[in-house]
Amino acid sequence: MTAQRDMKEKNPWHMSGMVALAVIGVIALVTLVAVMVIQNMPLAQKYKYGIVLDAGSSHTTVFIYEWPAEKDNNTGRAEQKHSCDVKGPGISSYVGTPWKAGQTLRECMRQAEDNIPEKRRAETPLYLGATAGMRLLHMKNSSASEEVFRAVSDTLQTFPFSYQGARILSGQEEGAYGWVTVNYLDNRLKQGLRTTGALDLGGASTQISFVPQALDGGGSPGNSVTFRLYGNDYNLYTHSFLCYGKDQALRMALAHHTQSGPMAIKDPCFHPGYAATKAYSDLYDSPCVSDRKPQGAPESFLHTGIGNFQQCQDVVRTLFNFSQCKYSRCSFNGVYQPPLQGHFGAFSAYYYTMSFFNLTDTSIPLDTVKETIARFCATPWQQVKQENPGTKLKYLVEYCFAGAYLITLLTDGYNFTAETYADIKFIHKIKGSDAGWTLGYMLNLTNMIPAEAPDTPPLPYSGYVTIVTVTVFLLLALLLLVGRTFRPSCFKRSLII
Known part of the structure; x- marks a missing residue:
């Protein structure tokens, strides 16, 4: 007992030294773990x-x-x-x-x-x-x-x-x-x-x-x-x-029917049984047709439908001028257009119109597309309203014209054929974004907004490596020091026993 007490008195590291080394070791270990965790945390995307x-x-x-x-x-x-x-x-x-x-x-x-x-x-x-x-x-x-x-x-x-x-x-x-x-x-x-x-x-x-x-x-x-x-x-x-958007094209088509200022017109682009009174002033209130307003026209005209797709296409073709082209090739109205190349995405009113007819799948032959629209145009107006209760009448009444116009624009206007029509894809959204x-x-x-610097780790790479290296060496040194200090004490204790 006396020998053990004397040994403790001669070895001040036995108590206070051991506590100090333990505290330093814990601090170093916590620091190492904290630095590694913080440095490698995923960065929030800005x-x-x-x-x-x-x-x-x-x-x-x-x-x-x-x-x-x-x-x-x-x-x-x-x-x-x-x-x-x-x-x-x-x-x-x-x-x-x-x-x-x-x-x-x-x-x-x-x-x-x-x-x-x-x-x-x-x-x-x-x-x-x-x-x-x-x-x-x-x-x-x-x-x-x-x-x-x-x-x-x-x-x-x-x-x-x-x-x-x-x-x-x-x-x-x-x-x-x-x-x-x-x-x-x-x-x-x-x-x-x-x-x-x-x-x-x-x-x-x-x-x-x-x-x-x-x-x-x-x-x-x-x-x-x-x-x-x-x-x-x-x-x-x-x-x-x-x-030549859908709404203004319809104005031009109606202007074609009313050039002589009639009191009533029969329109192949509207359904049989459709009838509405329309004002000349409203029809011609657009720069697209204002210069065509007939002189001495009455205040209004009776607009009735007969629903004939082929005749409707004939009316639509009158909206395009194919007679002049000073370039190697043209679309219409004398506008140059090179040969069509590759696939096409068609959106906006193209998509909404063809979606109404369930014709967005362009693997459907063009002749079948025309037949579908022709059947719809020939359907009586009352039946059309009964079969489409969820569609606003403003849009419903124009789908016959829209279908005929769209097909005529693509084929006669832009020169798509029965074969190249299949190269068109009618689209609304792509990967969640509107076309x-x-x-x-x-x-x-x-491109005009300056790029913002990305978030970077808290420490530069060199600083991070330095801190980790120093901390690891400190822990190793502490382990060696503890080993050199306490191993002899244990050895002496065994000899006394």
């Missing part, structure tokens, strides 16, 4: 946002896009996060009450606030792009269009976003950005694959865009657009036909 308002001729839609703050080859990887259809008609309809054009946007813009984090709102760019409806209004009354834009801007500036202004897109921009959207959503741009053409049919205009084998139009440079996306260059053919010009527009705009 996102940026953008808002684009598609102010079309018939309605306005608000689209919200998000993309990682880091970009691929200077092109942000934007995806649609949310969309909201504004109640009411397009902003071009509010000529007499422009303030209403702004007020109608408030509900959807409040939804935009809910879908974008508060800390990101101030830096989120907000754009309004107006298409053919506002193009026509600007042609008709430029001061009225400016008043509408002013009212819209006043409303949008009350929201906590970075408002970048409202503008009218050119037809060329609308077609080109629609092409970008279709190919981006199919990952064709990023992977450098063969691109898909784009066919857009709105209410007041229609666009065709594709990459041809060669652009040999000579005197048609306005139909050529060059894009650089994901490090690849694309030479695009695109053309927009103002007044249309807004996503392509947003992708282009993200």
Whole structure:
């Protein structure tokens, strides 16, 4: 007992030293574990946002896009996060009450606030792009269009976003950005694959865009657009036909029937049994037909239907001019168009019309498509209403014309044949995003938004390695020190026993 007590007195490490080494060891071990856990924690992805308002001729839609703050080859990887259809008609309809054009946007813009984090709102760019409806209004009354834009801007500036202004897109921009959207959503741009053409049919205009084998139009440079996306260059053919959207084309067809100012017309593009009284002033209240209004026409005419698809197509063909072309080849109205190339995505009114007829599957032969639409046109109006109770009458009554117009535009206008018709795919959404010009527009705009630096680990790699190495060596040194200090004590204890 005396020997053991003497040994403890001669060895101050026995108690206090052991405690100190234990504390240091625990601290070093905890530090090592903490550094490794924190350094290797997954980093939260940072996102940026953008808002684009598609102010079309018939309605306005608000689209919200998000993309990682880091970009691929200077092109942000934007995806649609949310969309909201504004109640009411397009902003071009509010000529007499422009303030209403702004007020109608408030509900959807409040939804935009809910879908974008508060800390990101101030830096989120907000754009309004107006298409053919506002193009026509600007042609008709430029001061009225400016008043509408002013009212819209006043409303949008009350929201906590970075408002970048409202503008009218050119037809060329609308077609080109629609092409970008279709190919981006199919990952064709990023992977450098063969691109898909784009066919857009709105209410007041229609666009065709594709990459041809060669652009040999000579005197048609306005139909050529060059894009650089994901490090690849694309030479695009695109053309927009103002007044050849579905709604304005119908006006032109009715203008064809009423050239002599009759009191009544029989229309093959409307169902048998359909009858409605329409005002001449309303029909001709558009730059697309205003110069054709017959002199001395009565206030109104009786519009009745006879439902004949073939005759309807004959009427539709009168809307196109195929008699002149100064280029190697044309679509219609003397507009140059190179030979069709590859597959096409058709969206907007193309999709909605063909979806109504259950004809979005283009493996269905073109003759069968025509027969289906012809049977629908020949169906009495009362029966059509009974069989489609969930469809608004405004749209239902125009589907016969829309089907005949769509098919005639594709075949007679753009030169699709019974064989190449199968190259068209009618699309609404691709991977959760709506097909249309807004996503392509947003992708282009993200090139002008500075890329944000990605989150990095708390410590630089060299510092992390240094801390881990020093801590490991400290733990090893402590283990060696403990071993050298306490092993002799144990050995002496065994000798005494």
